[in-house]
Amino acid sequence: MSERQRADARRNYARILAVAAEEVAVQGAGASLEQIARTAGVGSATVRRHFPTRRALLEAVSRERIEVLRARAQELTGEGDSRDALLEWLGEVVAYCVSARGLAAALAYDGAGTDPAHENSCSAALEEAAGPLLHRAAQDGAVPTAVTVADLITLIVGIALATEHYPDPAAQADRLFRLAVAGLSPQA
Structure with a gap:
């Protein structure tokens, strides 16, 4: 993985985490992973790559x-x-x-x-x-x-x-x- 790819992955992780924190604050533990992905501007697969389970998120x-x-x-x-x-x-x-x-x-x-x-x-x-x-x-x-x-x-x-x-x-x-x-x- 190149440095650019690693930097993109770190940005995606941070963005997903920030969006997830907001969604969980509003929706609770059942917050939609698909909605988190859409709001973060990434695909569901990217969310699942960073957070393989709801518990991990x-x-x-x-x-x-x-x-x-x-x-x-x-x-x-x-x-x-x-x-x-x-x-x-x-x-x-x-x-x-x-x-x-x-x-x-x-x-x-x-x-x-x-x-x-x-x-x-x-x-x-x-x-x-x-x-x-x-x-x-x-x-x-x-x-x-x-x-x-x-x-x-x-x-x-x-x-x-x-x-x-x-x-x-x-x-x-x-x-x-x-x-x-x-x-x-x-x-x-």
Whole structure:
């Protein structure tokens, strides 16, 4: 491949990604790949060459948000109460999943792989980043030791996907997340 062809491929990738981010923001995870190709001024085959699956496209669109969440987990690790730090981070993940259409779908386990946490780069990045937060909370007895980051991400994805069509999805997702944290037992 010549330098000119590589430069064209990089421009196409950047254009497709920019258009995809806009389409996913409006349409969600089901954004039309054909519409993305038309708007980007490329053929469907070019989109599929850069992003062979819908998940690959959603992961690329979500990469910046995942990086922000990774950095935030690192900031919170070792700060204050371990349970509060973990819950603050999880609350931010919920808020991101609700506000950034397509992120929950990028994190969702689709059954294609054998390991839900490592089947995609988004989930693997969050698991790695949040591992120390969860480990510290488990050591402090704030969460059961059997809980995994993959469990928590699955819970958040479920909440985000279940509330995306509510009139105020952020408020409903936060309410359900708080309910999950508190549990159903009455407080003593």
